[in-house]
Amino acid sequence: xxxxxxxxxxxxxxxxxxxxxxxxxxxxxxxxxxxxxxxxxxxxxxxxxxxxxxxxxxxxxxxxxxxxxxxxxxxxxxxxxxxxxxxxxxxxxxxxxxxxxxxxxxxxxxxxxx
Amino acid sequence: xxxxxxxxxxxxxxxxxxxxxxxxxxxxxxxxxxxxxxxxxxxxxxxxxxxxxxxxxxxxxxxxxxxxxxxxxxxxxxxxxxxxxxxxxxxxxxxxxxxxxxxxxxxxxxx
Numbered sequence: 001x002x003x004x005x006x007x008x009x010x011x012x013x014x015x016x017x018x019x020x021x022x023x024x025x026x027x028x029x030x031x032x033x034x035x036x037x038x039x040x041x042x043x044x045x046x047x048x049x050x051x052x053x054x055x056x057x058x059x060x061x062x063x064x065x066x067x068x069x070x071x072x073x074x075x076x077x078x079x080x081x082x083x084x085x086x087x088x089x090x091x092x093x094x095x096x097x098x099x100x101x102x103x104x105x106x107x108x109x110x111x112x113x114x
Numbered sequence: 115x116x117x118x119x120x121x122x123x124x125x126x127x128x129x130x131x132x133x134x135x136x137x138x139x140x141x142x143x144x145x146x147x148x149x150x151x152x153x154x155x156x157x158x159x160x161x162x163x164x165x166x167x168x169x170x171x172x173x174x175x176x177x178x179x180x181x182x183x184x185x186x187x188x189x190x191x192x193x194x195x196x197x198x199x200x201x202x203x204x205x206x207x208x209x210x211x212x213x214x215x216x217x218x219x220x221x222x223x224x225x
Contacts, residue, residue, distance in 0.1 A: 004157070042201060042215035042216060042217060042218055043158065043215050044215075045214075088155070090157045090158075091157075092157065100146045100148070100163060102160040102163075103158075103160065104160075105156075105157025105158050105159065106157050107155070107156055107157055108155070108156070108157055110155070
């Protein structure tokens with residue numbers, strides 16, 4: 001099984017809402033990632049978890065809060081977002097965090113902030 | 115981090131071989147070259163990775179000259195389903211924080 005699943009597929013939220021994105025993998029991977037992708041732009045790395053510990057935070061605003069409850073799950077908690085946060089949010093995983101290791105991406109959650 | 119330069123877009127007819135070149139003039143000794151493919155509204159998918167010379171797998175070939183300042187992704191006999199954005203990434207063997215997707219090349223396959 002080389003699948004990374006993400007829920008929900010689509011999400012519409014107001015600027016005062018709190019919502020969460022969920023990502024799951026059962027490949028035994030120890031590194032998991034969150035990316036943000038705006039339309040017609042490349043993915044941008046947000047967070048990296050290695051062995052369930054946050055190892056990279058690419059200066060992401062605090063209204064995005066990642067969580068790794070266990071080695072298979074990765075959440076992204078959203079609170080007080082802005083319309084410019086509307087984007088495709090991608091989750092990925094890899095065996096480890098060495099660069100040459102293949103990252104497996106989920107289909108993404110398309111977020112619209114009103 | 116080695117910056118990459120790719121053509122913004124390319125068109126090709128079905129059945130032709132497509133070569134997408136990526137320039138990475140300041141590639142470091144330990145850097146690998148990796149290509150990902152992304153279809154609309156999907157996450158990127160790993161295609162191929164190499165360090166030097168030539169690498170081939172079931173979907174593509176990667177040609178890397180001796181100076182490693184560029185690389186070419188070769189897709190044999192493309193079909194309509196190969197229409198996608200192709201990203202070239204260059205980075206070190208350690209350090210996930212250096213995962214940088216450049217602008218990518220939007221390939222359109224024409225019937």
